[in-house]
Amino acid sequence: MWTRIPSSSLRVTGADRVDFVHGQMTNNLRGAPTPGMVPCAFLNVRGQIEQFARAYKRDQDVYLHLDEGQAEPLAARLRRYIIFDQVEVHDVSAELRTVHVWPGALLPGWQPDGADAQTLDLGGVTVLAGRVNRVGHPGVDLHYLARQETAVLAALPGEEAPLATLDAARVQAGIPDITRDALTGTLPQEVGLDLTGPLPAISYRKGCYVGQEIMARLEARGNARYHLVRLNGAGPWAPGAEVTADGRVVGQAGLHAGGGSVARLRKELPDGAAAEVNGQPVTVHLLSTHA
Template sequence: MWTFLPSSSLRVTGADRVDFIHGQMTNDLRRAPTPGMVPCAFLNVKGQIEFFARVYRRADDLYVHLAADEAERLQARLKRYIIFDQVQLENLTGTLSTIHVWNAADLAGWDVAGADAQQFELAGQTVLGGRVNRTGQPGVDLHYLASHAGEVEAALTGPPRPLAELEAARIAAGIPDVSADHFQGVLPQEIGLDIGGQLPAISYKKGCYVGQEIMARLEARGNARHHLARLAGELTPFSEVVLDGKVVGQLGAVAGGLGLAKLRKEVADGQQVQCGAGTATVQLLNANV
């Protein structure tokens, strides 16, 4: 099974590309192998998420994979920080396409026991793959030239599945998606992007970046008031989560009666909360227990 992923992307070249992007993102790009892939966030000065991305490190460039309609805005942000750096930014949106192959073993040319990022041949075309868990089990995000879509997609196993089905599997598995869940503007630790969370995207051992001071304070004090939880019931997407008349969280996308929420930690497993006009039950995720 495979699903087309609406997305956007940047290509970063130049002698200073690794150091420059490393100094902007929450995770440790310098320690990534070549080829390698690092999930990360780009934060504002308050430590709040502006973008979530997966950065692929290759021999001659970096490939930054983002949600749809984000590459242009991230490119504008990064340009503000280029002073003497030898860095070039190219928006590849429209040039490259991305699909998610649900089961890595179904993808010809992909080495299941190999690295998290691999460049290989598929249907006579060179493609880039990254091991990504979007459904509760590792699959592959496959990146390829849009002009080669016919040949690449013809080489895939099984029929395409709609994005809504992939989203339902993601939410059921408790995996956040910053863009799909409208979690921009929150702290990474509040939605499972911390070390040990559902989608680790932070290194506390790397150097400075925008928002790093806030991340260091949270690590030292361990006092993020929210974490990621799943709700089940009558859910209104993107609504406030209310308990006893008090707002205790923010709900993301909804599928199949389930949704992921940024929720205050004092709300207990199994507790009933209000989401819009409906009532839901809190389901704490394994990483929170």
């Protein structure tokens, strides 16, 4: 089973590409193997998420895979920081496509015990593959040229599943999608991007980057007031809708799919607590931490 993923993407080239991107993002790109892949966020000075990406470190470039519509603002940000760096930032969103092959599918050429980033041959087409957890267990993201889509899709195992089906599965598993769940503008620790969260995207041992001081303070004090939970409720509601309890706002809900959503919620609400979204009753379900 596989699903098309609405995407945008950047390709960063030049002799300083790894150090340059590493100095902007929350995770440790320098420490990744080549080829390798690390999830990461790009923050503002208040430590809030501007973009979430998966950074692929390759021999000739750094490929940044982003949610739909996110490449252009990230490219503008990166170009502002180019001073003496030998780098070029290319928006390749129009040229590439991405599908996610669900866990358990037998994908030709993929090595389950191999690196997180691999190159495969599918239907005579070379594709970039990355190990990505979108539904609770790792599947494989495939990135390929749009003009070669027919050959790639014909080589995929199983049937196509719509994006709504994938959203329902990831919500049930407590996996956030930063853009689709309207979680930009929040702190990474609040929405599952910390080391014990379902989508770890931070290194506390790398060098400085925009927002790093806030991250260091949160690590030292451990005092983020919100965390990621799942809400169970009939819905629907729009991503970013306010969550209320006892007449006060206690968080924000994500995309409604499959009978609920992930949500950024104040930590004092216990498992099973009653709340509301747009006047509709919901139940809070705390997520287990992920080592």
